[in-house]
Amino acid sequence: MTHPLLQIFDLNVSFSSYGRSTHVLKDVSLKIEKGERVALIGETGSGKSVTSKSILGTLPDNARIDSGSIRFDGQELFAMNDKEREALKGTAFSIIMQDPLSSFNPVFRIGRHLDDVMYFADKRSGVKSSAKQRMARISDVLRQVQLENPERICAAYPFQLSGGMRQRVLIALALLHRPTLLIADEPGTALDVTTQSEILKLINQLVDEEGLSLLMITHNLGVVRQTADRVYVMRHGEIVEHGPFREIFENPRKDYTKGLIEAIPPLYGDGVVDQPVAETRPIIKLEKVSKSFEVKSGFFGKKAGYPAVKETTLNIAEGEIFGLAGESGSGKTTLARTIMGLLGPTTGRITVATHQHGEGEKVTPLRELTQIVYQNPGTSLNPKRTVSETLSVPLHFVKLPKSEHRTRMVSLLDQVNLPESYLSKYPHELSGGQKQRVAIARALAANPRILVLDEPTSALDVSVQKDVVALLQRLREELGLTYLFISHDLSLMRNFCSHIAIMLKGEIVEQGTPAEVFSNPQHPYTRALIAAIPVMSDAEEEQKPKVSEEERQQFLVQARS
Incomplete structure (x- = not known):
């Protein structure tokens, strides 16, 4: 038996x-x-x-x-x-x-x-x-x-x-x-x-x-x-x-x-809609921006330039959710840090609202214009600080009187649907979704106009991810925010973003509305990315672009070389 x-x-x-x-x-x-x-x-x-x-x-x-x-x-x-x-x-x-x-x-x-x-x-x-x-x-x-x-x-x-x-x-x-x-x-x-x-x-x-x-x-x-x-x-x-x-x-x-x-965002079919954006002036403008890093190579440590971002030109409209997709190492985060003023461009010029910076100019972090929400809320919050202590840090940058700190912190928690009692909690007392809500509240504390969302839902369960995305949608509408959304979750981007750009080895190889990118991907690398997305049904599998193994390997090798 x-x-x-x-x-x-x-x-x-x-x-x-x-x-x-x-x-x-x-x-x-x-x-x-x-x-x-x-x-x-x-x-x-x-x-x-x-x-x-x-x-x-x-x-x-x-x-x-x-x-x-x-x-x-x-x-x-x-x-x-x-x-x-x-x-x-x-x-x-x-x-x-x-x-x-x-x-x-x-x-x-x-x-x-x-x-x-x-x-x-x-x-x-x-x-x-x-x-x-x-x-x-x-x-x-x-x-x-x-x-x-x-x-x-x-x-x-x-x-x-x-x-x-x-x-x-x-x-x-x-x-x-x-x-x-x-x-x-x-x-x-x-x-x-x-x-x-x-x-x-x-x-x-x-x-x-x-x-x-x-x-x-x-x-x-x-x-x-x-x-x-x-x-x-x-x-x-x-x-x-x-x-x-x-x-x-x-x-x-x-x-x-x-x-x-x-809770799983569909790749095709019901529930998939494009996010319309009114025609407004760009709040972010990049003109032939590149960023290289010096890397030592060889026995004598000879320095060579490694191009992380190559002559990128793009416009992001005010109020837009601009998605940036690509594999790890494609240059997404470097491009975002350059926009935020945390890195200076090697060549080109960047305009963020009324602030401009370019080649050879002093790098100034644009804290009052841009803030970032990181991928893993468990590691982005200091485990030794309460929620109150975490939120108080950015309030010093906006020169808010200390007597008004608590009122502002309670307001921030209310914006992300957390009660005032959470001010005394430590990160280990919060769930993953609650930690990410605190991270979003911290980013909002400086009253930014732009939020960089660097894989903000990849560490979360699908149901928690759905709640966080709904929260981000509401905050964008209420506060008039612009999002730069960095992710490798293309099915989420399909349902969340108004515009998507695909990066490969520091270059934007394709961009357009979600409908344009998903229904008729032009670049073979984009087709390879979409074809690799795990889907829930045979019907969605049939709608994905057909990519030969030879073509897929060609662009994956190129992306990781």
Whole structure:
């Protein structure tokens, strides 16, 4: 009689903190058959990662298994001692972590990371292996994840690899000891849409070739469509719905699941509208603007100019939501920082409202004109400052009397739909969406006319993202703001922006209204970007531009060279 590879029965887990116990997993049951792909979806805090840590045996010290069972290949994990449980890590099951950069020690080369994992896993299993044997296996696995020069990869430090290459190395780490279950914890969240597409294809390919089972943990439902046979939906530590992915997506039974699906911005079809902008004078004008950085190269450290932005000319109208899309390293953030006066242009001229700056002129940050909202609200807020202390900093720049600070801070929180009581809270007491609202309030404190939104929703769940986008829409209308929206989420841009520009290696290769860019993309790179977007239905998949593998690789290599 066959049994599932992994089966969880009525698992209950609680966390203790300051004498209080919090029930975080409630009667969780799920199973994964051999060779099956299963997705576990839900918002941040729903219990997805706690479930995976329960399987791996990596729960924190303050966690307690109250009841339940986890069987792997017929063996009860909770009946094993620590040594037996430890021996399963990397051999029976492995995990691909979410953030490829923070998963590595920055002072160790990639080869050291891989060799350490092999050495200690072999030691736990009682296997004696030489450095030469380990290197042979490492080289094989790196080639398996499509990294063709293992020697160069092993000699590199983590910061010397692109995000996609680092994620491939993480996959290689997970495959070193040929596990039977691969757990992928949000493997594409920190990556560009094209890189994410490549990583998902690679995971699918490895699952097929190696006969692996897959547990995909994600809040991106488009990713689920590409990787899962069955889906479990999790909320507040409970499994609220499960079934084949088509059944869940096309006929969800629970309101929570329906809400998750409805929160996803469509790429085509109903709900997609262009954002009209009245014809007004440009508030931002760039005339042949370029920005280069000096980079040392060669044995003697000879300096050479690296062009991050190349002779860019564009106009952004007042009140517009101008989207800037492209892969990491395409020059989006450098262009934004140059507009804000944080960097001086190497050539060309920039006009922001009535302020002008150009080549060779003193760089002056335009704090009263432009402010920025960063990608990750968890790292952009000082963890040692309360919300009140965070909001007070920009108020000093606008020379507001201290007696009026609290009134202004209460008004700012009201603008982003947060109560006055949040002034005394620290960032760790806030959810991801609440942190981003505080970050938006901080940006508004100086009364800017322009907000630079640098990936402001990429770290948020789809439902929270929908709320933040609605908030940004309302603030734009009420305060007359202009947005420069930087993102690699083209489906969000399609529904949010009035104008979109596509950047490739420091150049704007295509721009126009969302309807123009999406319905008839002219540049092959734009077509490659749109084709890589994970979508929710076969109908949307059919509407995406058709890109040959040769054409796609050509422009991806060019973008990352």
